[in-house]
Amino acid sequence: MIRFENVSVTYDGHTEPTVRDIDLDIPEGELVLLVGPSGVGKSTVLGAVSGLVPHFTGGTLRGRVTVAGRDTRTHKPRELADVVGTVGQDPLSHFVTDTVEDELAYGMESLGLAPEVMRRRVEETLDLLGLADLRDRPIATLSGGQQQRVAIGSVLTPHPQVLILDEPTSALDPAAAEEVLAVLQRLVHDLGTTVLMAEHRLERVIQYADQVALLPSPGASPVLGTPAEVMAISPVTPPVVDLGRLAGWTPLPLTVRDARRRAGALREQLETRSLGAEKGRGAVLDLRLPPRGRDQPQTTRTRRRWFSRTPQPAPQSPHTAEVKDLTVTRAQIRALHHVTLTIAPGETIALMGRNGAGKSTLLNSLVGLITPTDGTVQAGGRTPHRTPPPDLIRHVGLVPQEPLDLLYADTVAAECTAADTDADAPPGTCRDLVTQLLPGVADDTHPRDLSEGQRLALALAVVLTARPPLLLLDEPTRGLDYAAKARLVTVLRDLAAEGHAIVLATHDVELAAELADRVVLLAEGEVIADGPTAEVVVSSPSFAPQITKILAPQHWLTVAQVKQALA
Ligand SMILES: Nc1ncnc2c1ncn2[C@@H]1O[C@H](COP(=O)(O)OP(=O)(O)OP(=O)(O)O)[C@@H](O)[C@H]1O
Numbered sequence: 001m002i003r004f005e006n007v008s009v010t011y012d013g014h015t016e017p018t019v020r021d022i023d024l025d026i027p028e029g030e031l032v033l034l035v036g037p038s039g040v041g042k043s044t045v046l047g048a049v050s051g052l053v054p055h056f057t058g059g060t061l062r063g064r065v066t067v068a069g070r071d072t073r074t075h076k077p078r079e080l081a082d083v084v085g086t087v088g089q090d091p092l093s094h095f096v097t098d099t100v101e102d103e104l105a106y107g108m109e110s111l112g113l114a115p116e117v118m119r120r121r122v123e124e125t126l127d128l129l130g131l132a133d134l135r136d137r138p139i140a141t142l143s144g145g146q147q148q149r150v151a152i153g154s155v156l157t158p159h160p161q162v163l164i165l166d167e168p169t170s171a172l173d174p175a176a177a178e179e180v181l182a183v184l185q186r187l188v189h190d191l192g193t194t195v196l197m198a199e200h201r202l203e204r205v206i207q208y209a210d211q212v213a214l215l216p217s218p219g220a221s222p223v224l225g226t227p228a229e230v231m232a233i234s235p236v237t238p239p240v241v242d243l244g245r246l247a248g249w250t251p252l253p254l255t256v257r258d259a260r261r262r263a264g265a266l267r268e269q270l271e272t273r274s275l276g277a278e279k280g281r282g283a284v285l286d287l288r289l290p291p292r293g294r295d296q297p298q299t300t301r302t303r304r305r306w307f308s309r310t311p312q313p314a315p316q317s318p319h320t321a322e323v324k325d326l327t328v329t330r331a332q333i334r335a336l337h338h339v340t341l342t343i344a345p346g347e348t349i350a351l352m353g354r355n356g357a358g359k360s361t362l363l364n365s366l367v368g369l370i371t372p373t374d375g376t377v378q379a380g381g382r383t384p385h386r387t388p389p390p391d392l393i394r395h396v397g398l399v400p401q402e403p404l405d406l407l408y409a410d411t412v413a414a415e416c417t418a419a420d421t422d423a424d425a426p427p428g429t430c431r432d433l434v435t436q437l438l439p440g441v442a443d444d445t446h447p448r449d450l451s452e453g454q455r456l457a458l459a460l461a462v463v464l465t466a467r468p469p470l471l472l473l474d475e476p477t478r479g480l481d482y483a484a485k486a487r488l489v490t491v492l493r494d495l496a497a498e499g500h501a502i503v504l505a506t507h508d509v510e511l512a513a514e515l516a517d518r519v520v521l522l523a524e525g526e527v528i529a530d531g532p533t534a535e536v537v538v539s540s541p542s543f544a545p546q547i548t549k550i551l552a553p554q555h556w557l558t559v560a561q562v563k564q565a566l567a
């Protein structure tokens with residue numbers, strides 16, 4: 001159904017091809033997962049199928065890509081629209097209409113489907129993707145995850161033979177991600193739809209894949225095989241596979257269920273190693289990194305420091321930020337309701353909860369982009385929405401869900417120079433941070449042409465240049481591979497050790513397990529849980545990481561903890 005014959009893509013201004021000599025044959029009715037490190041060319045491969053590469057991106061495509069027999073070099077994306085449905089990494093750039101229902105119908109209208117068919121499919125899709133309550137909503141008022149669901153729904157309604165999805169679950173909460181993947185699997189099984197999907201969070205998707213195509217490194221040929229075959233050699237692997245490797249299990253488990261069946265001996269071993277732990281529980285609290293609260297002596301940290309200067313302390317309050325009784329109503333929609341929260345220096349908080357729960361609204365309130373309807377917000381002793389941005393960036397910085405919202409310059413180098421100037425930081429500060437986060441980002445690249453992961457690294461570096469004592473990150477692992485995520489974790493831990501408070505809104509349960517001291521769970525705009533990570537995630541099946549599920553009833557969170565216990 002999809003065939004690549006000796007395909008190379010060279011973007012304008014690049015001397016070397018981004019992807020090289022790709023031969024790939026994807027049969028009809030299969031769900032194939034495209035995996036590989038950040039920036040390796042996954043979006044480029046997907047774009048070559050939908051025709052966006054090279055028709056919209058520019059550059060040169062050599063070789064031949066055919067979809068359902070049509071050559072994508074001679075057929076523009078418009079001429080493939082009856083066969084291929086595409087969801088890219090940025091749903092907002094897709095939308096052509098203003099409301100949810102219109103958007104779901106749009107693709108079918110362009111194909112001239114009968115009104116009664118359109119009506120039925122819109123209703124089906126609203127139900128399948130949990131969008132019925134939002135049907136009349138303007139798209140601009142939806143949360144990131146709600147928009148991603150609409151974007152997926154809008155390509156499903158015309159029932160294309162081929163679906164091309166670039167990180168379709170990146171903004172979805174864990175339960176919504178499962179729902180969307182189950183819908184895709186049903187299309188594959190019942191309608192014979194062919195799905196090619198790139199996704200970094202393998203823990204969410206690997207069990208749905210018939211085959212996995214791995215791009216191991218830039219310019220290398222793809223390796224196609226069963227999920228188990230590819231995971232055995234892949235540089236990117238989910239926690240369940242990492243645990244399998246650590247425990248020496250063959251074949252490697254791909255699902256929590258597989259791993260639980262094998263985990264008996266490991267659990268026993270861990271039980272005996274977790275000295276002092278009460279029976280039936282692991283030593284998770286003992287083994288976690290020492291709490292990074294403000295009482296921790298900073299001298300215990302030996303890791304290299306990221307910044308030569310220490311962050312400015314909050315002037316009056318012992319807290320970095322305080323939210324009291326905050327209510328935010330936006331266009332008659334109650335986004336937050338009586339939220340009270342204090343954030344201490346050195347603390348890392350994961351803000352979790354379903355799509356639309358109010359996470360971004362809370363972060364935006366802390367950075368002054370939203371004015372409270374009721375209640376108060378203080379950050380660094382200031383009231384954010386009344387503080388001029390040049391002053392505020394030294395107290396609180398937000399890396400938004402869409403990093404491009406923060407980037408204005410034409411090149412990476414110009415963006416970094418501007419960030420150094422705005423923050424009054426030594427020249428080169430921002431550029432060094434970009435390199436540390438994601439090596440290999442070229443100075444003269446336009447931020448728009450960076451891969452998703454590279455853009456995030458740049459936006460994070462821009463914000464960190466001002467060394468704000470309060471750092472806010474909205475869904476920071478979108479587009480990041482496991483290695484980039486590990487580097488992000490290191491950076492954030494170092495910042496926390498220096499006294500920066502960090503709040504991440506995230507659906508990435510593995511990241512929360514790895515990094516957060518504390519989890520605040522929001523539901524429909526209210527705080528429904530606030531406590532130590534181990535307690536909050538372990539008691540919630542949706543938000544528990546893979547290792548917790550595999551080793552329950554013991555309370556382990558990450559492979560690193562298990563490794564440390566076995567050492
Ligand atoms: N339109 C473009 N012009 C120039 N370079 C581009 C363009 N699009 C992508 N690139 C470059 O090609 C490389 C591969 O990018 P691509 O987005 O395909 O990677 P990816 O594997 O999808 O990354 P991620 O996992 O971070 O989304 C990157 O170095 C990127 O900077």
Ligand SMILES: Nc1ncnc2c1ncn2[C@@H]1O[C@H](COP(=O)(O)OP(=O)(O)OP(=O)(O)O)[C@@H](O)[C@H]1O
Nearest residue numbers: 141142143144145330335355356357358359360361
């Ligand atoms: N501009 C807006 N106007 C009206 N309502 C809005 C607006 N932006 C967001 N909302 C609504 O406010 C609620 C909270 O949205 P918010 O973006 O804070 O959720 P979230 O928890 O960050 O979601 P996600 O996980 O999907 O990013 C949702 O019901 C959303 O639809």
